[in-house]
Amino acid sequence: MAIDNTLSPHGGELIERVASPDNARHIAAGLPKLSVSDRIAREVINLSYGVFSPLDGFMVRSEVDSVVKNMTLTNGLVWSIPIVFDVTHETMSEAGLAQGDSVLLTYQDEALAVLRIIETFSYDREFMARNIYGTTNLDHPGVSRTLEMADIFLAGPVTLVNPPLINPPFDRFWKTPRQLRDRLSELGWNAVVAHQTRNVPHVGHEWMMKGALLSSEADGILVSAVIGEKKLGDYIDEAIVLAHDRLREAGFFLPDIHETSTLMWDMRYAGPREAVFHAIVRKNLGCSHHMFGRDHAGVGNYYDTYAAHQVFENLPDLGIKSVLTLEWWYCPVCQSVAYEGHCGHRDQKQDLAGTVIRRIIDGGQEPTPTTLRSEILEIVRECADKYNGGSAFVTPEYLENRAPVFSLGTLESCTCSNHQPV
Numbered sequence: 001m002a003i004d005n006t007l008s009p010h011g012g013e014l015i016e017r018v019a020s021p022d023n024a025r026h027i028a029a030g031l032p033k034l035s036v037s038d039r040i041a042r043e044v045i046n047l048s049y050g051v052f053s054p055l056d057g058f059m060v061r062s063e064v065d066s067v068v069k070n071m072t073l074t075n076g077l078v079w080s081i082p083i084v085f086d087v088t089h090e091t092m093s094e095a096g097l098a099q100g101d102s103v104l105l106t107y108q109d110e111a112l113a114v115l116r117i118i119e120t121f122s123y124d125r126e127f128m129a130r131n132i133y134g135t136t137n138l139d140h141p142g143v144s145r146t147l148e149m150a151d152i153f154l155a156g157p158v159t160l161v162n163p164p165l166i167n168p169p170f171d172r173f174w175k176t177p178r179q180l181r182d183r184l185s186e187l188g189w190n191a192v193v194a195h196q197t198r199n200v201p202h203v204g205h206e207w208m209m210k211g212a213l214l215s216s217e218a219d220g221i222l223v224s225a226v227i228g229e230k231k232l233g234d235y236i237d238e239a240i241v242l243a244h245d246r247l248r249e250a251g252f253f254l255p256d257i258h259e260t261s262t263l264m265w266d267m268r269y270a271g272p273r274e275a276v277f278h279a280i281v282r283k284n285l286g287c288s289h290h291m292f293g294r295d296h297a298g299v300g301n302y303y304d305t306y307a308a309h310q311v312f313e314n315l316p317d318l319g320i321k322s323v324l325t326l327e328w329w330y331c332p333v334c335q336s337v338a339y340e341g342h343c344g345h346r347d348q349k350q351d352l353a354g355t356v357i358r359r360i361i362d363g364g365q366e367p368t369p370t371t372l373r374s375e376i377l378e379i380v381r382e383c384a385d386k387y388n389g390g391s392a393f394v395t396p397e398y399l400e401n402r403a404p405v406f407s408l409g410t411l412e413s414c415t416c417s418n419h420q421p422v
């Protein structure tokens with residue numbers, strides 16, 4: 001029997017701004033066009049389907065300022081990362097755009113969405129970076145992303161006119177918040193723990209998920225794999241998603257307690273601020289709990305290892321509970337995978353982190369049930385061969401040649417005289 005998934009989205013209402021096919025042709029007709037980047041296209045899609053509820057579009061200056069200074073929207077709701085659309089002066093004048101205009105955003109030469117520009121503004125990007133990331137060091141990828149933004153921000157609501165066609169192998173895993181909520185209901189899950197990931201799961205991750213499931217007493221684990229901008233050396237997206245799914249397929253999780261999904265999001269590496277953001281987004285996806293391990297959404301040494309555990313202490317209840325987890329490692333004395341909060345042999349621990357797993361994947365070390373499951377190694381190698389010429393890690397060739405995560409079909413143009421303003 002299906003159970004209603006009644007967890008409310010952030011702000012109480014799921015934002016959905018997707019035009020019907022007929023209406024889409026009307027509202028897109030005759031508008032000036034503006035081609036957008038991968039980054040902006042992903043955020044337009046998220047805004048349109050309510051992944052970023054209660055936002056219905058790109059932020060106006062007062063919202064950005066409130067988020068930067070107070071970590072709230074102007075209405076007082078907690079919000080930690082600015083969602084902005086930057087363009088250059090040249091782009092504005094070439095497209096002939098001004099405040100008050102509606103513009104058809106195009107991606108891959110196809111119509112994507114209509115943006116109603118209610119404000120154009122500039123903002124001190126260094127001030128933004130310092131407040132969001134706690135540093136203005138350009139080595140921080142979030143800081144460099146912020147400081148590289150163009151001069152003008154366009155703000156206003158977006159309406160999707162051409163839904164994305166998700167390409168394999170991601171088509172099985174990407175769902176809108178409404179679709180995902182329906183799926184969680186179908187599974188009969190009321191309490192759902194989100195596992196944010198950018199990794200193929202080693203045995204430490206597996207036990208971390210199992211531990212979170214036990215301690216939260218939730219009905220299931222939703223793996224929410226972040227699919228977006230990649231850095232060299234990251235795991236390729238295909239391997240991350242399919243390897244997580246293999247954990248269930250291979251029986252390490254029962255079929256009715258584990259579900260794999262994707263989130264199109266460009267990591268900002270904003271540490272505690274991004275942890276808050278991840279919690280809000282997963283709430284919008286229908287999750288009641290969110291796992292936070294060590295160095296969540298961190299990079300380098302900019303944040304305390306457990307900054308993401310502490311940040312929620314000073315915030316109002318977000319309506320999604322944190323499941324805080326420490327490290328899982330292999331302990332030769334316990335002769336098992338062991339938890340930092342239990343095992344008394346810390347000085348003998350063998351980390352399951354990066355280097356060991358990479359050595360296994362690269363063939364320099366055999367997988368074991370205490371490091372990486374052989375089933376996971378097998379699918380990771382399959383993905384490496386199929387999607388990246390043998391490497392499971394992002395290479396310059398992957399960045400250049402990978403198949404797009406989504407494509408757009410052609411929006412037939414409308415020739416009637418019944419065009420409605422957005």
Ligand SMILES: [Zn+2]
Pocket residue numbers: 331332333334335338343344345346
């Ligand atoms: Zn031990």
